[in-house]
Amino acid sequence: MNELQDLDRRHHLHPFTDHRTMHQTGTHVIVRGEGCYLIDQTGKRLLDGLAGLWCVNIGYSNPRVVQAVQQQMQQLPYYCSFFNTTTEPSIRLAHKLADLAPVRLNHTIFCNSGSEANDTALKLIRAYNKLRGKPQKTKILSRTYSYHGVTLATTSLTGLPTCYQPFDLPLPGFIHVPGPYRYGAKTTLTDEEYGQWCLSQTRDIIQKEGADTIAAMFVEPIQGAGGVIVPPKGYLSELRALLREHEILFVADEVISGFGRLGDWFASNLWDLDPDILTLAKGVTSGYLPLGATMLSDEIVETLHQGGYLAHGYTYSGHPTACACALENIAVIEDMGLIQTTREQTGPYFQKKLRALKDHPAVGEVRGCQLIGAIEIKAPGAPNTLGAKAASIARENGVIVRGIRDLIAMSPPLIITPPEIDQLFDAVHKTLDSLLI
Ligand SMILES: Cc1ncc(COP(=O)(O)O)c(C=O)c1O
Structure with missing residues (x-):
């Protein structure tokens, strides 16, 4: 074990890690990133088939973003957005996001992560319903196999028992309806039939709980960390209609699906979801700096404004360096045509x-x-x-993928080329072969 691994073992607690297992071999230290590749402490080069944690959309070490961050750091490394004050990058980013997001979402409150973006949404939804005279509308729906974060409230949203059981969550008022994971249900129904079954269960739960007590439902357009669960045909639009019918807010958690992965800026645009609230993080800066955001409809914001003083926000809400990073990251996505390339070339090739x-x-x-x-x-x-x-064999074969239960998940940087996609799948193929030995 080398010095860094020894220090890590003695002092560093990692997220989502079994420390006893990790300490047997020592942690894997990554030292450099170039495009789609990471280089570890031993000099080994790994193709990152997960884009960090589903976030490094423009690949590692893009010089334009590095320079934009450096320039902002030199000019004004930090100031807050409290006290009727703010900074230029946060204003410009809020404007840009309003441009890219679905038409009703014109207002952004910033934070530092996906968890905080969803936590913020939860608080603002409570304030909104209280202000419009519906304080009894407090329950929140989400789906089994969803992942929405790790704060007390967002762990309660998350539909993965491994995340909530150790902490005796969910909190009261958080209700999980079935997510459309047909394979995991081991059913003979088709994807579409299973989607219909999930919808009927959701309808029954709304009826049983009482729509007048339910404030919102949080939905990842594709459930990522729960195992890349793709919605069956018709499911999302019917779910959207069901929630509208019962005056339940639709919150699109686009923390993974935002910023190009599905061949559009947002899945909500692609699939016409018309969310009342949209949460984002990860790809907004390609993970170069921490940044999250909650985007709200005109109607919700008008109601919130009637409440006067908005007692919510973080020291780093609208952090100018993180916002400058995001603006340049978005400009890189635009200038490189990454959305179109994903939609028309690399996305279809990856799926093939x-x-x-x-x-x-x-x-x-x-x-x-x-x-x-x-x-x-x-x-x-x-x-x-x-x-x-x-995932561990794949790493020996030179690629990073994510192991979840009995599956592997992949979400490479959007700059990935067809030969790099070949490399990824050659290594995955070899990995699958060796699982049978
Ligand atoms: C869909 C979704 N929402 C929320 C989060 C939480 O984001 P963070 O880890 O930045 O708090 C994640 C993280 O993976 C996510 O995938």
Whole structure:
């Protein structure tokens, strides 16, 4: 074990890690990033098939973003947006986001992460309903297998027992309805039939709880960390209509799906979801600096304004350096045509390579959309360990993928080229072969 690994073992607690297992071998230290590649402490070069944590959309170490951050740091590294004051990058970014987001979403409150963006949405929804005379509308719906963050409230939203059970959550008033994970349900229904079943369960739960007590539903257009669960045909539009019918706000959690991964700025644009609130983080800065945001409809903001003083926000809400980073990151996405390339070239090519694996003997199912995908593994081994095992073999084969239960997930940087997609899938193929030995 080298010095860094030793210090790490003694002092550093990692997120989402079994420390006893990690300490047996020592942590994996990454030292550099170039485009789609990471270089570790031993000099090994790894193709990052997950874009960090679904976030490094423009790839690593883009010089334009590095320079924009440096320039902002030199001019004004920090000032807040409290006390009737703010800075230029936060204004320009709020304006740009209003341009890119669905038409009713013209207002942004900034924070530092996806969790905070959803937590902020939860608080503002409570304030909104209280101000419009519906304080009893407090319950919140989300779906099984969803991931919305790690604060007390957003862990309560998250529909993954491994995330909420250790903390005795969810809090009262957070209700999980079935997410459309047909493969995990081991049912004979088709995707579409299972989607319909989920909708009917959701309708029943709304009826049982009483729509007048339910404030909002949080929805990832594609459920990412829960295993890349792609909505079946018709499901999202029917869910949207159901919530509108019951005056339940629709919150699109676009923390993963925003900023190009699905071939549009937002899945809400692509699938015409017309959210009342949209939350974002990750790809807004390609992960170069922490930044999250909650975008709100004109109607919600008008009501909130009637409440006067808005007692919410963080020291770093609208941090000028993070906002300058985001503005340049968005400009890079635009100038490189990454949305169009994802939609027309790399996304379809990635999906073709993914689907070519569907008859591999170690594969139960493949699914995905544009530059996001998952492979369900069926191979010998203890349940819920095959994903981690495959991810660790894939790393030896030179690529990073994410292990979740018995599946691997991939979401490479949007700058990935067809030869790099070939490299990713060659390594994944080799990994799947070795799971059968
Ligand atoms: C859909 C979604 N929402 C929220 C979050 C939480 O974001 P953060 O880790 O920045 O708090 C994540 C993180 O993976 C996510 O995937």
